Amino acid sequence: MTGATRSIVIASPEGESGKSTVALGVLDLLVRQGQRVGVFRPVSRATEAEDTSGRRDHVLELLLEHDGVDVGYDEAVGVTYADVHADPDAALSRIVSRFHDLAARCDSVVVLGTDYTDVAGPTELSFNARIAANLGAPVLLVVSGRERTPESVRALADVSLAELAAHHAQAIGLVVNRAETHSALEVRTLLAQAQPDLPVWTIPEEPFLQAPTVGQLLEAVDGTLVLGDPELLGREALELQVGAMSFEHLLERLTDGAVVITPGDRIDLLIGLLATHMTPSFPSLAGIILNGGFYPQGRPAELLEAMRPRLPIITTELGTYRAARQAATTRGRVDKGSVRKVETARALFERNVDSAALAARLDLPRPQVVTPLMFGYQLIERARADRRHIVLPEGSDDRILRAASTVLARHIADLTILGSEEPVRARAAELGLDIEAARVLSPHDPEYVEKFAAEYTRLRAHKGMTVERAREIVTDVSYFGTMMVHLGLADGMVSGAAHSTAHTIRPSFEIIKTKPGTSAVSSVFFMCLEDRVLVYGDCAVIVDPTSDELSDIAVSSAATARQFGVEPRIAMLSYSTGTSGTGADVDKVRTATELVRERTPELDVEGPIQYDAAVDASVAASKLPESDVAGRATVFVFPDLNTGNNTYKAVQRSAGAVAVGPVLQGLNKPVNDLSRGALVQDIVNTVAITAIQAQTASEDEPAAPPVAPVEPVEPVEPVETKESA
Numbered sequence: 249m250t251g252a253t254r255s256i257v258i259a260s261p262e263g264e265s266g267k268s269t270v271a272l273g274v275l276d277l278l279v280r281q282g283q284r285v286g287v288f289r290p291v292s293r294a295t296e297a298e299d300t301s302g303r304r305d306h307v308l309e310l311l312l313e314h315d316g317v318d319v320g321y322d323e324a325v326g327v328t329y330a331d332v333h334a335d336p337d338a339a340l341s342r343i344v345s346r347f348h349d350l351a352a353r354c355d356s357v358v359v360l361g362t363d364y365t366d367v368a369g370p371t372e373l374s375f376n377a378r379i380a381a382n383l384g385a386p387v388l389l390v391v392s393g394r395e396r397t398p399e400s401v402r403a404l405a406d407v408s409l410a411e412l413a414a415h416h417a418q419a420i421g422l423v424v425n426r427a428e429t430h431s432a433l434e435v436r437t438l439l440a441q442a443q444p445d446l447p448v449w450t451i452p453e454e455p456f457l458q459a460p461t462v463g464q465l466l467e468a469v470d471g472t473l474v475l476g477d478p479e480l481l482g483r484e485a486l487e488l489q490v491g492a493m494s495f496e497h498l499l500e501r502l503t504d505g506a507v508v509i510t511p512g513d514r515i516d517l518l519i520g521l522l523a524t525h526m527t528p529s530f531p532s533l534a535g536i537i538l539n540g541g542f543y544p545q546g547r548p549a550e551l552l553e554a555m556r557p558r559l560p561i562i563t564t565e566l567g568t569y570r571a572a573r574q575a576a577t578t579r580g581r582v583d584k585g586s587v588r589k590v591e592t593a594r595a596l597f598e599r600n601v602d603s604a605a606l607a608a609r610l611d612l613p614r615p616q617v618v619t620p621l622m623f624g625y626q627l628i629e630r631a632r633a634d635r636r637h638i639v640l641p642e643g644s645d646d647r648i649l650r651a652a653s654t655v656l657a658r659h660i661a662d663l664t665i666l667g668s669e670e671p672v673r674a675r676a677a678e679l680g681l682d683i684e685a686a687r688v689l690s691p692h693d694p695e696y697v698e699k700f701a702a703e704y705t706r707l708r709a710h711k712g713m714t715v716e717r718a719r720e721i722v723t724d725v726s727y728f729g730t731m732m733v734h735l736g737l738a739d740g741m742v743s744g745a746a747h748s749t750a751h752t753i754r755p756s757f758e759i760i761k762t763k764p765g766t767s768a769v770s771s772v773f774f775m776c777l778e779d780r781v782l783v784y785g786d787c788a789v790i791v792d793p794t795s796d797e798l799s800d801i802a803v804s805s806a807a808t809a810r811q812f813g814v815e816p817r818i819a820m821l822s823y824s825t826g827t828s829g830t831g832a833d834v835d836k837v838r839t840a841t842e843l844v845r846e847r848t849p850e851l852d853v854e855g856p857i858q859y860d861a862a863v864d865a866s867v868a869a870s871k872l873p874e875s876d877v878a879g880r881a882t883v884f885v886f887p888d889l890n891t892g893n894n895t896y897k898a899v900q901r902s903a904g905a906v907a908v909g910p911v912l913q914g915l916n917k918p919v920n921d922l923s924r925g926a927l928v929q930d931i932v933n934t935v936a937i938t939a940i941q942a943q944t945a946s947e948d949e950p951a952a953p954p955v956a957p958v959e960p961v962e963p964v965e966p967v968e969t970k971e972s973a
Contacts (some may be wrong), residue, residue, distance in 0.1 A: 249429045249691075254283075254355065254356040254385055254610055254611065255288075255351065255356055255357040255358070255359055255383060255384075255385040255611060256274060256356075256357075256359065256362055256387075256388055256420075256737075257359040257360075257361060257376065257380040257383065257385045257386070257387045257388070257417075258270055258271050258274065258357060258358065258359065258361060258363030258383055258387075258388050258390060259362075259373065259377075259380065259381065259387050259388075259389060259390070259405070259412075260361060260373075260389070260390040260391060260392075261372075261373045261384060261389075261391060261404060261411070262391070262392060262404075263363055263409040263871050264392060264394075264579075265390045265391060265392040265425055265426070266390070266392065266426050266451070266457070266636070267307070267360065267361065267363075267390050267425075267596060268307045268310060268311075268426040268581075268582045268593070269361050269425060269451065269457065269582065269593040269596060270388065270390050270423050270425060270451075270597065270601075271311055271358055271775070272310070272311065272314075272582070272590065272593050272594060272597065273594060273596075273597025273598065273601060273603075274358055274388065274421060274597075274606070275311055275314055275316070275317070275358050276285070276314075276594060276597070276598075276625070277603050277606060277607060278316075278356045278358065279314070279315075279316030279619075279621050279622070280353075280603075280621070280622055280625040280626075281607065281622075282617050282618070282619050282622050283316075283354075283355040283356045284312075284318075284353070284354050284355045284356075284558035285316050285317055285354060285355065285356050285357070285358065285387070285612060286317065286319050286323050286324070286350050286351065286353075286354035286356070286357040286358070287308065287311040287312055287314075287317055287319055287357070287358050287359050287360070288324055288326065288346075288347055288350055288351075288357050288358070288359045288360070289305060289307075289308045289324055289325050289326065289359075290326040290327070290343045290347070290359065290360075290361070290362070290376075291303045291326060291327055291328070291329060291331075291332055291339075291343075291362045291375075291377050292303055292308060292325045292326075292327075292329075293300060293328065293329060302545065304321075305325075306319070306581055306583040306584075307360065307363070307581075307582075307583075308325070308360070309321070309326060309583065309584050310582060310583050310584045311358065311360070312324060313567035315376055315621055316621045317493060319350065319354075319375065319562065323346075323349070323350055324350070325346075326339075326342060326343035326346045326347065327339045327342050327346075333373070334560065335574075335632060336375065339387065339659060340375075340378060340379065343379060343382075343383075344382050344383065344873065344950050347359070347383050352597070355912070356610075357385075359377070359379070359383065359385055361376040362375070362376060368892050371755070371911075372413070372683065372919070373408060373411050373412075374411055374415055376417075377411060377412045377414070377415035377416075378415050378417075379419040380415075380417040380418075381415055381416040381417045382695055386417075386418045386419065386420040386609075386610070387412055387417050387418065387419045387420065388419075388420060388421045388422075388423060388606075389405070389409065389421070389423070390422075390423045390424045390425050390780055391404050391405055391406055391408060391422070391424055392424075392425055393424040393425065393426055393427035393428055393431075393435060393450065393452070393453075393471075393923040394426040394427075394428070394431075394453055395428075396428070397431070397448060398431050398434040398437075398438050399438070401424055401427075401435050401438075401439070401939050402435070402438045402442055403423075404692070405422055405439055405442070405443070406442060409422075409443065409446075412843045419446060420446075420447075420609040420610070421446065421447045421448070421449070421606060421609060422439060422443065422446055422447070422448045422449070423448075423449050423450075423451060423601065424436075424439070424448065424449070424450045424451070425450075425451045425507065425837075426451070426452075426453045426454075427450040427451060427452050427453065428452075428453065429452045429453070432450040432452065435448075435450055436448050436450055436610045438447075442581075446667065447602070447605055447606070447609065449492075449600055449601045450796050451596050451597065451600045451601070452596070452600070454485060454592060454596055455486075456486070456588075456589070456592060456901075457582055457589055457592060457593060458578045458579055458580050459484040459485055459486050459505075460484070460485055460575075460578040460580040461481060461482055461483060461484055461485065461580065461586070462480065462481045462483055462484075462485055462507060462535040462560050462562075463481035463482060463484070464478050464536050464578050464580065465485055465488075465507055465535070465562075465575050465578055466562050467514065468562075468575055468577075468578040469537060469539075469562070469564040469566050469571045469574050469575060470564060470565070470566070471537060471562040471563060471564040472562065472563050472564075472846050473504065473560055473561070473562055474538075474543060474561055474563050475552060475557055475559075475560075475561040476535075476557055476558055476560035476561050477558040477559075477560065477859045478560075479908040480535075480558060480559070480560050480582065480678060480679075480680075481535075481560055482585060482586065482680065483505075483534045483535070483678070483679065483680035484505065484534065484580060484588070484589070484680050485505065485506070485507040485534045485535065485584070486503070486504065486505030486506065486534065486869070487503050487505060487506040487507070488507055488509070488572070488575050488576055489501060489502070489503075489506050489508050489509070490507065490509050490510070490568060490572050491510040491514075491517055491521070492510060492514070492517075492568065493654035494513060495516060495517055495520040497523060498517065498520070498521075498919045499520070499530075502521075502524060502530070502531040502533070503531050504531045504532050504533075504677055504678075505532070505533075505534050505677070506531065506533055506534060507533070507534050507535045507536070507537060507575070508521055508533065508535075508536050508537070509537045509539055509568065509571050509572055509575065510536065510537070510538060510539070510540040511538070511539060511540050511542065511568065512539060512540050512543050512544075513544075514544030515538065515544050515548045517546075517712050518536065518538070518552070518561075518676055519551070519552075520543065520800075521533065521536055522536075522552075522555060522557050522559065525557075525559050526555075526557070526559075528670030528673070528674045529672065531747065532674055532677035532678060533559055534559075534560075535561070535562060536559065536560070536561045536562065537562045537564060537571060537575070538562065538563045538564070539563075539564050539566055539567060539568050540565075540566075540567055540568070541563070541564070541565040541921060542563075543563050546861075552728040558678065559678075560957065562637070570882050572817070577904075578955065579956070587650065587654075587928075588653060588657070588681060588682065591653070591654045591657045591658060592657055593781070594641070594657075594658065594678040595657045595658045595659065597762060598658065599659070599868070600742065617774075617778075617779035617780060618779070618780055618781050618813075619776070619778065619779065619908040620776035620777075620905075620924060623774065623776050623781050623908070624908075624929075624933060626813065627812075627933055627936040627937060627940065628658060628660055628932075628936050629835040630936070630940050630943075631661060631935070631936040631937075631939040631940055631943075632658065632660055634937075634943045635660070635661055635662060635918070635939070635941060636661055636739040636740065636939040636942040637661065637662040637663070637664065637737075637738045637739045637740075638655075638661045638662070638663055638664075638738060638739065638740050638741065638742055638935050638938055638939060638942075639663070639664045639665075639666065639729045639732050639733065639737075639738040639740075639742075640663060640664070640665050640666065640729075640741075640742055640935075641666040641691075641725035641726055641728065641729040641741065641747075642666070642725065642743055642745050642746045642747070643665040643666050643667025643672045643688065644667055644671075644675075644746070645745050646675070646679060647926065647927070647931060648665070648745055648931065649665075649672070649675060649676045649679060649683060650681060650682055650928045651928045651929075651932050651935065652665060652676075652681075652683050652920075653676070653682055653683055653688055653704075654928065654932050655932055655935050656682065656686060656960075657682065658684045658846075660687075660932065660936050660939065661935055661936070661938075661939045662686075662960060663683075663685075663686040663687070663935075664686065664687045664688075664689055664732065664738055665683065665686050665687070665688050665689070666688075666689055666690070666691050666725050666728060667688060667689075667691075668688075668690050669688040669689075672688045673688060675793070675816045691722075691724070691725050691728040692723050696731075697719055697722060697733075698729070700718075700720040700722040700728065700731040700735075701715050701718035701722050701726075702718075703731065703734070703735065704718040704721060704722055704731065704759070705760060706720045707758070707759060710756065713754040722938045723754075725743070725747075726743055726747060726752055726754070726755050726904070727755045727759075729743060730743045730755035730756050730759050730760060730919065731755075731759060733756075733760065733917050733918075733919065734759045734760055734917070739917070739918070739938075739939070740917065740918035740919065740920070740938035740939065740941060740942045741756075741917075741918075741919045741920070741938070742803035742920050742922065742931065742934050742935050742938050743919075743920075743921065743922065744920075744921040744922035744923065744924065744926070745922045745923075745924060745926050745931065746924065747924075748924075749788065749789075749921050752852050752919070752921045752922075752956045753769070753789075753912065753919060753921055756912075756915055756919040757769065760915050760916050760917050760919065761915070761916055762915060762916065763914060763915065763916050765803075765847075766798055766800050766803070766804060766914040767797070767914055768790060768793070768796075768797045768800040768801065768914060769789060769908035769912060769914040770785055770786040770789050770790055770793075770800065770801045770804055770805070770912075770913055770914055771785060771786050771787065771788040771789045771909065771911060771912050771913065771921075772784060772785035772786070772787070772804075772808050772809075772910065772911050772913060773785075773787050773788075773896050773907045773908065773909035773910055773911070774812065774907070774908040774909055774911070775896065775899055775900070775905045775906075775907055776905055776906040776907075776908060777903060777905050778904075780882075781812075781813075781814055781882075782814075782882055782883075782884060783805055783809045783814055783816075783882060783883045783884065784884050784886070784892060784896050784899075785801050785802075785804070785805040785808075785883070785884070785885055785894045785896070785913075786801050786805075786885075786886065786889065787886065787892035787894055787895075787896045787909075787910065788889070788892075788909070788910035788921075789889075789895065789910070789912070790889060791888065791889045792888050792889070793837070793887075793888065795836050795837075795839040795840040795843060796840075796843065798820070798836065798837065798840035798843075798885060798887070799840045799843035799844045799847065800840075800914065801885050802818050802820060802840065802844045802851075802853065802883070802885045803844060803847060803848055803851070804913040804914045805818070805883050805885060805913065806818055806848070806851050806883055807913070808911060808913045809882060809883050811940065811941065811944050812937075814882050814883070814939065815882060816851060816852070816882060816883045817852045817853075817854075817876070817877045817880060817881050817882045817883065818844065818851060818852065818853040818877065818881065818883045818884075818885060819853075819854055819855065819857050819859075819877055819878075819881035819883065819885065820837050820840055820841045820844070820853065820854065820855025820856055820857060820858065820885050821837070821855070821856070821857060821858070821859055821884055821885060821886050821887060821891070822838075822855065822856030822858065822887055823858065824856055825856065825857050825871045825872060826856070826857070826859065826871065827860045827870055829856070834856050836887065837855050837887055838855065838857040840855070840885075841853060841854070841855035841856065851878065852874075852876050852877050852882070854872065854875050854877035854878055854898060854946055855885075857875075857877070857878060857881075858871075859873065859884070859895075861878050861879070862877070862878060862879070862881040862884065863879070863881060864879060865879035866879075867879070867881070868880075871950070881972055908930075908934075908937070911934075911937055911941075917942070918938045918941035918942050919938075920934050920937060920938045920941075922934060
């Protein structure tokens with residue numbers, strides 16, 4: 249590779265190879281390395297300004313939507329297909345010029361080859377090869393293994409690699425995408441024999457990625473949505489069925505995720521299909537298409553309206569044959585609007601492509617900074633490396649179900665979701681989510697209620713608890729989930745999307761209690777700045793900590809920081825630095841600092857210290873020149889909740905930092921609280937954090953003198969102190 253910008257061209261000798269899955273995985277890899285990543289499409293249908301058809305490049309839009317990319321649509325496009333037809337050499341020259349304009353402000357660029365939608369014939373791969381050679385970027389070649397024998401895959405790869413070499417393009421890897429699962433090993437073996445110096449990866453066929461959405465089928469049949477929830481048009485149609493037989497026989501053939509095309513004058517079938525969909529133990533349909541231009545009138549129409557179906561019901565003027573043909577030829581795609589498809593594609597790449605080997609081939613430097621996106625990816629990678637079991641008590645919240653689908657798809661954790669199984673699974677299916685691998689457990693399950701009530705009565709006997717009262721308490725989802733963690737039925741709990749902080753964490757104070765050596769449960773936020781991660785505590789739990797509690801917060805925060813790869817250097821914050829100030833507030837921090845030094849002499853701690861002296865080397869040089877912490881602190885302990893909460897929000901908003909948390913610390917087993925405004929990605933991150941805490945529950949705790957576990961004061965109902973990032 250030439251130049252300072254490391255780039256990679258993802259090209260294929262054919263269409264429908266699934267390059268978008270590979271491109272998304274490579275983009276994730278580069279962002280994880282802390283790169284400023286650009287995306288470039290040398291040849292596209294049209295620029296944004298020229299596009300009057302509304303058919304924008306959906307793959308380009310998908311990649312530009314990535315959180316790690318800051319590039320506009322027009323600057324990501326080289327030329328149009330019309331430009332290539334008119335003058336290929338001039339088009340190539342413009343592509344190179346446009347690429348270098350973009351690359352000048354990026355560390356790396358993902359270059360996505362053509363899609364075989366316009367430039368036709370064998371010349372298209374050679375044109376992609378010429379682009380790669382002129383950009384000085386290596387090629388990751390993608391070929392399709394779908395419905396091909398291992399020998400035919402090898403033949404296509406050999407021809408394609410020869411074509412690249414003929415135009416001086418360097419291949420650094422080969423991905424056989426959409427591979428037949430039963431022959432993947434044979435494919436890799438044959439290709440390794442033919443190209444021993446070229447790494448080869450196979451990604452299996454995933455039919456879900458090719459499934460169209462109900463909305464796409466609506467467009468394909470030129471239909472109209474007459475009933476149902478428009479939001480459910482985004483659900484994927486996993487199967488297409490024509491229903492013109494008797495309902496008795498049709499019912500036997502229905503499957504989850506099916507779209508049924510049926511004559512619009514068959515009210516019997518329509519009512520039967522809706523009843524089937526609304527019954528939890530029967531298949532959950534994705535939609536119904538009524539063909540022939542018919543729609544029920546009169547009393548049947550009133551009946552349909554009264555049923556208030558959420559299932560999309562579409563009418564079309566097309567007859568059965570044309571409607572079925574139009575729908576059957578509609579191919580789905582991975583685009584920015586399909587969260588489940590995007591997560592599925594990412595998971596496929598992560599599981600089947602050796603990212604470390606590919607990064608080595610690209611000669612990517614080891615990152616010297618930690619960006620917010622890098623931190624998020626590191627959380628997921630660590631959680632996945634030693635998967636734990638997390639309970640999610642709020643199964644009736646759509647955000648929880650969406651996050652659960654992502655967690656399961658990316659193998660971040662095993663899950664138990666609390667709620668009535670049939671409604672929870674039905675709602676997930678309705679949203680087009682896959683939570684099949686999760687356990688769904690009712691908090692009223694009599695076997696568990698009796699077991700939990702007996703244990704809760706034992707734990708709270710000193711408070712006069714009775715089994716009868718305990719039976720009522722443990723059916724509360726927060727208590728039920730906490731009892732699962734306490735008894736080892738789950739490794740950790742994440743809740744709070746629909747409940748207050750106090751409701752979420754009070755059961756853990758009563759049941760799980762604090763670790764030996766810790767007398768207070770506290771919290772931290774990971775403040776992800778542009779180039780590093782800082783730890784702020786406590787910003788969410790203890791309102792006015794004593795000196796003892798401040799020392800607990802410091803020791804626990806240092807342990808949490810180390811758990812997540814942040815080397816702890818603790819700043820005990822105050823309004824004065826060193827010996828310059830006096831007063832009760834400063835003395836409290838000074839005493840806490842001495843307690844930390846006594847309990848954990850191996851930790852670097854400074855206090856009292858002002859924030860500017862803790863983070864700014866020049867200020868530190870004048871105020872505390874001998875300090876090992878001043879000017880380079882990573883863990884910040886605030887003197888009270890008012891200061892901590894306001895400071896984290898000020899930094900979050902003013903400096904554009906990403907705040908991840910609050911992360912609870914000091915408990916024997918991990919329980920974490922969500923903001924009631926949490927986004928799906930916030931929930932995914934918190935599940936990953938909880939899983940990592942469960943992995944290292946006691947291994948990395950600093951040494952501390954033995955202190956008997958105590959039951960902390962239960963928190964007052966707080967104002968919501970946390971926000972989604």
